[in-house]
Amino acid sequence: MQPLQFAVPIGALDALEPYIAHAVLALVVVNMLTRIRAHSVHERQVEDGAEELSRYTPHSLSTLALVFVSFVFLIVEPHGGMVMSVIAVGLLLTDFFEFESRQVEARNDMTFERPKGAVAASLLALLYAGYQSLFVFVEPLWNAII
Structure with a gap:
């Protein structure tokens, strides 16, 4: 008996198992x-004089989809899915x-920087998703070596 047998249709995930790692990689790239697009939209908002930036909806949705699919990957592949889920969260x-830091920069007329931490985290996610998928x-x- 599977631990999540009644909460998640694990049998339905068996058919998708070979493709879930590729879906995670695709979502990381998306x-x-x-x-990149969100940053350019935020730069344009700051140039137009907006004090409050608005979240870029496609980016928020792609991040939530990445977290959700990494949780599905956790069910299919426990070890790799756990690592990918931690990276996605x-x-x-x-x-x-x-x-939030970009909003502070916009409100206080500071120089508008690139999201360096998020770029580094997404590169880590890309490396691990690429490792799992490819x-x-x-x-x-x-x-042959090991």
Whole structure:
């Protein structure tokens, strides 16, 4: 008996198991692209004289989707999913605090910086999602060495 057998249809996830790691990688890339777009929208808002920035909805949705799919990956692949879930939740928290710091910069007429912490967290997420998703290409060489 599976521990989450009654809460999550684990049998339905078996068919999607080979694709979930690729979906996580795709969502990390989409999240990085929406982060770039969000930063340009925020820069434009600051140039127009807006004191309060607004959250960029596609970026918020892609971050939430990344967290949700990483939790699904946790069900399918416990070890890799746990690491990816921690990275995704860390990325969500980093995005939250980076947006707050951009608001402080906009209100106080400070120089508007790039979200360095969120970029670093997303690069870490990209590296780990790439490792989980694309390991099949490196596996023969890895097994020959190890």
